[in-house]
Amino acid sequence: MARPQKNGLDYFPLDVDIDQDDKIALIEAQHGVIGFAIVIKLLMKIYKNSYFYEWTEKEQLLFSKRINVDINSINVVINDCIKWGLFDSNLLKTKEILTSKGVQARYLEAVGRRTKVEMKKEYLLLDENIVNVYKNLIIVDINSNNEDVSDNINPQSKEKESKEKKSKVNNNKEDSCSSDFNIYRYMQQRGFVTISPLIAEQVQADIDMYSLEEVKQAIDIADNNGKHTYSYVKGILEKRRANGTDGSTRQDTKPSEDKWSQYEFE
Missing domain, CATH: 1.10.10 (Arc Repressor Mutant, subunit A)
Structure with a gap:
């Protein structure tokens, strides 16, 4: 057995x-x-x-x-x-x-090497872009007669549906990083190779706190300075907000020395 x-x-x-x-x-x-x-x-x-x-x-x-x-x-x-x-x-x-978004993100990070991980659809708080990172994740609908994964809630199916929707969007929208998917793709183009679910969660939180354009500018500054960690981007955002600066901040801006903890409780 x-x-x-x-x-x-x-x-x-x-x-x-x-x-x-x-x-x-x-x-x-x-x-x-x-x-x-x-x-x-x-x-x-x-x-x-x-x-x-x-x-x-x-x-x-x-x-x-x-x-x-x-x-x-x-x-x-x-x-x-x-x-x-x-x-x-x-x-x-x-x-x-x-539970919380932060709890769920840290849990998925911890069980990333397991063969199969189940999460209940009714309890899920994480965004689709984070869920789709984990190929071992099975989302279970507890309201169905059995607990088999339905095609319309499987992360891979979600990803396919999302891509089909995105294909109908004007190409200029993709270039402007106007969605979650685009900002992560933009980060990869700027040298941020590894974007974990916890980093993705923090990026989204910072977009909500600051703005998409401010986050994008901070990513540009970090890339131009040869720094490709999100803690550096976070430091730029915090310093610019503390100094009351806007998008015209010089590219030699140095981030705060305070270490951003990836385990924020959100």
């Missing part, structure tokens, strides 16, 4: 400066080290299970007993985690689970 497939992780990455992440820092500012510990304990539970942790009455009572913290206090911390974007509000309300 074949061994049952393992879903959870034995360990997960935890940066030494995790407490410098704004979302974590806000929880610690509000709830002290107890709040910080609750977040870490929840992450341990999530990754031990896989990419989500059920948060029904049963789990709440057991979690409270095991960490010896009142359940009401724990839920106050979780509510603030939702407020600051550490966990997804909609999935907590509708599916009673704790």
